[in-house]
Amino acid sequence: MSAASDIHPSAVVEPGAQIGAGCVIGPFCVVGSDVVLGERVTLKSHVVVTGDTVVGDDTVIFSFAVIGEIPQDKKFKGEKSSLRIGARNRIREHVTMNAGTEGGGGVTRIGDDGLFMAGCHIAHDAIVGDRVIVVNSAAVAGHCVLEDDVIIGGLSGIHQFVRIGRGAIIGAVTMVTNDVIPYGLVQAARGELDGLNLVGLxxxxxxxxxxxxxxxxxxxxxxxxxxxxxxxxxxxxxxxxxxxxxxxxxxxxxxxxxxxxxxx
Structure with missing residues (x-):
């Protein structure tokens, strides 16, 4: 544990956890024994980071987020799996990100510079690229792939195994059950490819x-x-x-x- 870190007395940091220089761990946080926090990671109050989880430098995780818990998959039998989060992410209140499963490769991966807004969920074995935005209460199911610069609108759901191409945008309150081409614009309740993400381009x-x-x-x-x-x-x-x-x-x-x- 780095002496340069600022850890609140009420936080629980289990033996074995690796805490990088300049980290701030706020009140009532829990950091598991297999967790690695990079440099200058900030955990606001009441954050849980558990499992075999690595959090990249300069990432900020807000209150009541639960990061690295076991997958919500009935096939999961306790096998070794992990979560890898890149640098400079903003993970807002009540976000959940789960570790992988043996059937999906065992790793959930999050890229750099993402924004994960309040209440959104990233499921097991998902692969999320850089600069991705997942808006409030959206859910990304297991085994999905979100390429770089994707935006998922609020209250939307991405079905398992769906791929969403680079630079695509999914409108709010949309269910996506098929792959979305790069730079696509998807709208409507059942997810219709309605053109290109011209504004983003x-x-x-x-x-x-x-x-x-x-x-x-x-x-x-x-x-x-x-x-x-x-x-x-x-x-x-x-x-x-x-x-x-x-x-x-x-x-x-x-x-x-x-x-x-x-x-x-």
Missing amino acids: KRRGVDRSDITALRAAFQMLAQGEGTFQDRARRMGDEQDSQYVQDIVRFVLGDSDRSFLTPGK
């Missing part, structure tokens, strides 16, 4: 030529001939924009789900 300063290429690619996916994968292959041959190639890579990648397609 413009905010990130994406060049107008790339946005034009994405628009054309989306039209090809919506109206072209052949299967969805056939259209994606043809789109990749015709467009050299890296953003379009992101969609091609995603559509042709391995998946346990079908895709949300334009108009469905």
